[in-house]
Every structure is written in C-alpha cells, then in structure tokens.
Amino acid sequence: MGVLSLRQGLHLAAILGLLGAAAFPPYWMFVTSLTPSAALFADRARLLPTLSEAAAYREVFRTIPVATWLVNSAIVATGTTVLSIALAILPAYALSRFRFRGKGIFGFALFATQMLPEAMLVVPLYGIFAQMSLLDSLIGLILANTAFTVPVITWILKGAIDGIPIEVEEAARIDGCSRIDIVLAVVVPLVAPTLAAAAVIAFFHGWNEYVFAQTLVSSEALRTASVGLAGFVGELSTPVHSVMAVSVIYTLPAVIFYLFVQRYVVSGMTAGSVKG
C-alpha cells in the first residue's frame, strides 16, 4: 500500500477538486462575514476568516431584524411541512395500493404541477387571497407553499409504500382494523425514514421560498429571511460582511438540518424518482 498509483492519485485529486468547488461559495460566505470591511476592499483578499471579528454576528442581530425574519421563515417552513404531510399521506397510499378509474390522470396532474412557475400563479393567487383575507399573513404563505410541496411528497411517499409487503397490512385487516387505522398505525411507522425525508424537503421549500413571500406579504413584521436578505441586493448601505453574516445565519440551519437527515432524503428521493 503506502504509495498511491498514478490513477488513484488522479482520482483523489479530481475528488478534492470537486469538493473544493462545491464547498467554496459557502466557505467564502463565512470568510467574508468574518472579515473587517477595510480588509474586504484591500489589495489582497484574506482567504481565512478573522475569528476576532465574531462580534460582527452580535452586531447583525442588533442592527437588522434577523431574529424576526428567521422566526417567520421557521413558522412558514414548519406549517408547510405539517400541512403537506397531512395532505399527502392518504393519496400516496391510494396511488400505491388501489387501482381505480382516473388514477393515471391524477398521477399526471401531480407531475404537471412541477411545471407551474410560482411567478405565474402569484397574480391569480393574489386575487383569491385578497377575497379570503389571507394576504399579509403567514397562514397564506403556508397555504400557497403547500400547494407546491404536496405533489412531490405524495410521489416520494408512494414510492416508499410500494416497498412495503401487502401481507403486513392483511394481518391488521383480519383483526378488523379500518383502512385509515391501517394507514396510520401500520403503514406510517414503516415509512418513517421516508417521512423524515419528505418533511425535510417540505421544510426546505418553505424555508427557501421567495416569490410568494415577496408578493403576498407586505408588512415588515411578517417578512421572511428570504425576502429580508433579497432586500440587500442593490442596496449599498449595509456592509458586505453584515450581508454575508445574515446569509450564513440563514443558510446554516438548512444545511445542518439537511446533513442530519441526508441519508433518508437521498433514499426517499431515489425511491420516488428512480422507480418513477
């Protein structure tokens, strides 16, 4: 062992290059957030974070309503997650276990929702929400986002339910459980890992979403982090390192959360997509 062959060396070099390219922008976000303003505009770039600058983060929370933004984003993301999963479980079960007239159409309709841009639906939705007094409310954002996550999650859960042997349910059936009982008591626990993946995907969508949050909400108290952060584009009064600090604070929960359940997300995504 000890000495790498040329091929292994090239292979490792390629992988390191790939990881460097993937990790550099988040790293640069972090370095910039911990670099004093003067150094950002000096002749030479600092490639390492200046850890003594950590106070900049406290400063950001003092001068920018980051905490409010994050709480709003968390509310929207959590609401979207809960509502999407509640709505997706039953159709996922039905698509997996029943044959019925209209199944193909419903399946295609789920797929077709992937083609609708938020920017296109935002105008009619604005009108609908105005009539229902859902404008300028986080509930409205949750409702709008859920429409976009339900199809994906239904598909992923269907893939997972396909993998459960029918015999497991038959035993419960003989014991006289109703269909809904079976789904909740037998099927849901068995697809728990995929459910975790689906929850993360829905959470992400709510946490990251920008168009609806920008258009359907107007009051500052209900601003989400995506909209707050987007407000820095083209405005020059906030120092670059503060903007990057907010970006880090906003990105970190998403990435950490994702790494945490990464394994399940990957298996859930691929169960849903590869088997299609």
Place this chain on the structure above:
Amino acid sequence: MADERLHGSAWTPYLFMAPAAGYLLFFQGYPLIEELYLSFTSTSLLSPRDHTWVGLDNYRDLFATSDFHHVLWITALYTAACVVLSIGLGLTAALLLDESFPGRAIARTLVTIPWAAPPVAVALVYIWMYNAQYGIFSRTLRALGIASGTENWLDDPSLALPAILLTTVWQIFPFASVVILAALQGVSKEQREAAVIDGADRLSVFAAVVWPTIRPTVALLALFITIWSLRRFDLIWLMTQGGPIGATNTLVIELYRQAFVYRDLGRAAAVGMIGLGTALAMTLVYFRYTQRAERAQGND
C-alpha cells in the same frame, strides 16, 4: 392486485384522494385556469378586475416582436446548458464517488451541500464573488494575469448568462449526482467483471455495461432539470433581473417583468402559457422517447 386482496369499498380510493385533489384544484388548478383566461384579455395590474377580451392578440403581439424571439432563444440556451452541464458534472461526480476511497462517506455528504443552500443566499454570495473590483473571481483572474479582471460578469452582456449558468449548475449538479449515484448501485457486478476480463478498457465498460443501466435515470433527470430550468426565478431575478439588455431574460423573468414592471397581466399570462406549453411539449418528447427505448429493449 392489491385491492382484490384487501377489499375496501369502491369509493375508498376517491375518499383518500379527495382532500389533496380538492386542495390542488383550488390552489393550482383554479389559478391556472384564471391565468389561461387572462392570457386572452387585456388586463392591467392597476385594475385587475377589468378584463377586455382580445382573443389571441397577446400571443400575436409577443411573437411579432424580436425581443420575445430573444427571450425564447435565451430560455432555450439556458435550459439546454443547465441540462447538459448539470448532468455532465453530476455524472462525473457520481462516477468518482462510486469507487471506494478513504473518506468516501464524508465526500458524498459534502458534495450535496450546494443543493441544500437557499437560492437567495446563493445569489447574494455569487453577486459578491462576481464583483468587478473586489470579487474573488476578478482578483483571481488579475493575480493569474489571464484577464484584466476588472469587469463585473453580471454587467457584461456576453458574460452574464455564463455567470448565471455557473451559479445554477453549482446549485443543482449535486442533485443529479445523488440520483445517478443511486442508479449506479443497480449496475451488475458480474457484467462489469466479465467485460473487464474480456479486456475492455474503462470507456468501453462504461458504454457497454454502466450506461445502459443508468440511461433511464439520466433521461428522467434531464426532464426534471428542463422543467425546473423553465421555471427558475429567484436566482436569475436577484442576480441580473434578466439584464443586461435581456441577456438573461428567460420566459419566467419576462413574465414577471410584464406583470410587475409593465403592469400588463394579459401579456404576462400569455408568456406564462407559452412557457407551460414548452414544458408540456418537453414532457411529451420524453414519454415518446422512453416508450421507444422500452420497445427497442423488448426486441433485443
């Protein structure tokens, strides 16, 4: 199959479908129909309740302008490049990460980080990296003496689209690599070993054994990346607003400009419908292709 062994009433599947179907009809179906209707009317953002029926005028007017031809061209270019580059890079990454090496699990995890980053934050860090004077890209180019490195890529009509593409591909190639990596688990070890024993080089092994196994997955990925690229908004809007001089003006950006900059909801809806038609056409092409591929395999 299943339903014969687990009899429920004939209504059960419909009861199970009803809540989600109703929800989607209300929040997506109905707005879509309204948008379709709007595309045949002249409607202003300032009085969204007053529609004047104009038939196909919005579509006719759009196709009559060279600006819109440019939008279609940019959309095609952006979408095709997203598909080719993301799948190319994703496939390369997947093949690299499929072999065993020390730290493989960590590497597989790290590669997926870009996909987890919120697009708004990604747009902001890239805007900073593309900065003409102080951005890391310009600084690097200057240090290497390759270019003067004083232009902001996002302000240059010929560099803005490549800059947007670089950001997009960075964000979505991990997804492609994760999906392809999963498909690679299905490649038969025996076939691979047999090919190697027959003296095939790596490229022929890939073409003869690996590629046929992962091809359906790659085709499905291509469809999804196409559809997502046709609707991607936040990354492009925040970085360039479709500029400079329309260099990054894709259909969705144009839709947003028509609605909120020119305040013409009818025209915006027509742009949206054209985009939707494009996505549907791509889906049909995909289904025709997969059916043909299945038939071809059946005759082998």
